[in-house]
Amino acid sequence: MISSLGQDWKAAQTPGNWPHGGRPDSGRPAVQVEALGKDFRHPMTQRLKTAVHEVSFDVPEGGVFGLLGPNGAGKTTTLRMLLGLLPATRGQAWLLGRPAGPPESRQDVGFLPENPYFYDHLTALEFLEFSGELAGLPRAGARIQAHELIERVGLTHAANTRMRRYSKGMLQRAGLAHALMGRPRLLFLDEPMSGLDPIGRREVVDLIRDLKQQGTTVVFSSHILHDVEVLCDRIAILRAGRLLASGTLDALLAHKGTGAELVVRPRGSLALPPEFLGVTIETLGAGTRLWIEDGTRASALVARLAGQGHEIVSLTPERQSLEDLFMGMFEGAHDVGGDPERSLNEERRAQQ
Amino acid sequence: MNAIVAIARGTFREAVRDRVLFLVVGFGVISLGLSRLLSPIALGEGERVTVDLGLSALGLLGIAIIALVGTNLVHKEIERRTIHVVLSRPVSRTSYLVGKWAGLSLTMAVAVGAMGGILLAVAVSVRGPGAVGPVAQAVLLIILSNTLLAALAVLFSSLSTPILSVVYTLGLYATGYWTNDLRDFAAAMPGGLGGLVRGVSFVIPNLELFNLRPQVAHLQTAPTMQLALAFGYAAAYAAAALALAVVAFERRELK
Numbered sequence: 001m002i003s004s005l006g007q008d009w010k011a012a013q014t015p016g017n018w019p020h021g022g023r024p025d026s027g028r029p030a031v032q033v034e035a036l037g038k039d040f041r042h043p044m045t046q047r048l049k050t051a052v053h054e055v056s057f058d059v060p061e062g063g064v065f066g067l068l069g070p071n072g073a074g075k076t077t078t079l080r081m082l083l084g085l086l087p088a089t090r091g092q093a094w095l096l097g098r099p100a101g102p103p104e105s106r107q108d109v110g111f112l113p114e115n116p117y118f119y120d121h122l123t124a125l126e127f128l129e130f131s132g133e134l135a136g137l138p139r140a141g142a143r144i145q146a147h148e149l150i151e152r153v154g155l156t157h158a159a160n161t162r163m164r165r166y167s168k169g170m171l172q173r174a175g176l177a178h179a180l181m182g183r184p185r186l187l188f189l190d191e192p193m194s195g196l197d198p199i200g201r202r203e204v205v206d207l208i209r210d211l212k213q214q215g216t217t218v219v220f221s222s223h224i225l226h227d228v229e230v231l232c233d234r235i236a237i238l239r240a241g242r243l244l245a246s247g248t249l250d251a252l253l254a255h256k257g258t259g260a261e262l263v264v265r266p267r268g269s270l271a272l273p274p275e276f277l278g279v280t281i282e283t284l285g286a287g288t289r290l291w292i293e294d295g296t297r298a299s300a301l302v303a304r305l306a307g308q309g310h311e312i313v314s315l316t317p318e319r320q321s322l323e324d325l326f327m328g329m330f331e332g333a334h335d336v337g338g339d340p341e342r343s344l345n346e347e348r349r350a351q352q
Numbered sequence: 353m354n355a356i357v358a359i360a361r362g363t364f365r366e367a368v369r370d371r372v373l374f375l376v377v378g379f380g381v382i383s384l385g386l387s388r389l390l391s392p393i394a395l396g397e398g399e400r401v402t403v404d405l406g407l408s409a410l411g412l413l414g415i416a417i418i419a420l421v422g423t424n425l426v427h428k429e430i431e432r433r434t435i436h437v438v439l440s441r442p443v444s445r446t447s448y449l450v451g452k453w454a455g456l457s458l459t460m461a462v463a464v465g466a467m468g469g470i471l472l473a474v475a476v477s478v479r480g481p482g483a484v485g486p487v488a489q490a491v492l493l494i495i496l497s498n499t500l501l502a503a504l505a506v507l508f509s510s511l512s513t514p515i516l517s518v519v520y521t522l523g524l525y526a527t528g529y530w531t532n533d534l535r536d537f538a539a540a541m542p543g544g545l546g547g548l549v550r551g552v553s554f555v556i557p558n559l560e561l562f563n564l565r566p567q568v569a570h571l572q573t574a575p576t577m578q579l580a581l582a583f584g585y586a587a588a589y590a591a592a593a594l595a596l597a598v599v600a601f602e603r604r605e606l607k
Binding site: 040080083084085086087103104105106107109110111113116117118119120121122126130131133134135136138162178182188 | 354355357358359361362365366369370432433434436437438439440441442443444447603605606607
């Protein structure tokens with residue numbers, strides 16, 4: 001079971017306790033991606049294939065960011081470019097204010113690869129010590145942290161078992177512990193729920209929430225919409241290497257063109273003017289529910305009804321689910337708020 | 353430096369727990385035993401043959417470890433993507449390759465050193481205490497020559513498939529004992545071709561530099577100059593091979 005760690009862990013996660021003494025680059029996004037792209041050359045035909053087109057997005061510090069898209073969308077390739085495993089063909093990116101690519105950019109960064117496969121003949125404890133040393137911890141410190149994380153991911157019973165005997169779920173847990181070694185400020189998780197049973201998935205969701213509370217920035221890729229909707233503050237949606245949309249989940253799900261629900265407590269008879277003839281009305285005990293297809297006209301309706309002396313109980317814009325948004329985008333049925341890169345630039349200007 | 357040590361230690365741990373290494377060391381022990389058994393049929397040269405065959409077995413043990421463990425070292429990690437675990441940390445590709453080489457060399461050195469200890473005991477029992485110095489030097493140079501071959505194995509493993517890496521490494525091991533003959537051939541060849549063959553003979557590792565079997569046969573220790581030359585050559589050759597591996601590996605895409 002993935003349990004919470006004690007005070008030591010939490011104390012170490014507070015900004016004043018970071019090994020490099022605070023967060024000199026706070027205020028900047030944890031991840032900045034500008035027009036990042038990747039082409040691969042086919043080994044036989046030498047033909048170029050673009051896996052990721054010019055993709056731009058920002059991940060603010062301390063949030064949970066979901067990279068969403070079907071298989072082959074370019075999520076993993078994007079993560080690998082950010083981590084310096086693949087050189088970008090074009091564009092640039094920064095991790096915690098450092099240009100992505102060189103080893104220094106991965107200081108304070110943790111990574112869980114998709115379907116992790118580790119060293120067969122090492123035990124989880126040895127592997128985590130190894131991982132901690134790679135993260136720059138002294139050997140003794142790595143050992144202490146390895147024990148803590150083994151407990152946290154629920155592998156205490158198998159800490160000294162060689163990992164070739166691990167099930168897929170156990171490897172995933174070991175991978176999560178590996179990603180957390182060194183207490184990174186920025187965590188990349190590639191399909192973190194993959195291979196886990198429902199209990200394990202729930203535990204990972206709780207873990208990510210814990211990390212967020214402790215101020216860790218989490219970027220994870222997934223094609224499981226529910227996980228993304230439950231965890232993320234912001235998302236980017238990729239399809240065939242192109243960024244379809246990015247922004248806060250709230251903004252993307254409450255986008256224009258959807259309806260709104262209005263609940264009023266009528267004072268006398270509820271007479272709608274002719275321009276609101278399409279509004280459906282349903283009586284709910286003491287109140288009345290009105291449904292307006294065009295949510296942009298809802299405020300006009302509210303003003304009109306308030307002017308007539310009716311009590312306005314609530315106005316709720318229709319919020320589509322992430323699945324609605326996702327499926328709509330992939331069927332090409334929805335306009336998702338215009339050019340995503342333009343949206344990002346506007347967002348950056350607003351921040352400045 | 354921490355990362356190199358951690359990678360070397362991880363590589364060593366992985367290698368010594370692999371069944372392949374047990375098979376290779378088992379084969380080495382059997383070879384040593386056989387060399388002792390063969391001594392009675394060596395027409396009065398039994399003691400010399402025992403030590404000579406033992407040193408040959410040690411050399412073969414070293415190259416077998418390099419070929420079976422080393423040539424798969426980097427390639428396997430790329431295939432299984434365990435390399436992502438390492439390189440997603442603040443670790444350079446240079447540190448990764450040097451760590452792998454150091455871990456492989458350590459594995460080979462421990463196995464060859466342990467077998468060398470057994471051979472030393474056998475040599476002292478059959479040839480007396482005078483065998484200690486020459487045999488110890490010979491074992492040391494076998495280890496040294498294999499660190500050079502380990503660098504080549506890492507180079508090939510980071511660029512090619514395991515099978516091709518085995519072929520290249522064993523090919524260079526086999527030709528490495530013929531570099532002086534190759535230069536003699538080159539001198540007898542016409543101009544351009546002779547120059548080419550001579551050039552190739554300098555690229556192939558000169559493993560004859562590390563061969564102290566003739567001295568051991570006469571219970572003579574090698575001059576310090578020869579040992580220093582062997583050390584210098586191994587260090588320079590391994591550094592060059594690793595530098596080449598780094599240049600190629602820096603550009604490699606880890607999909």
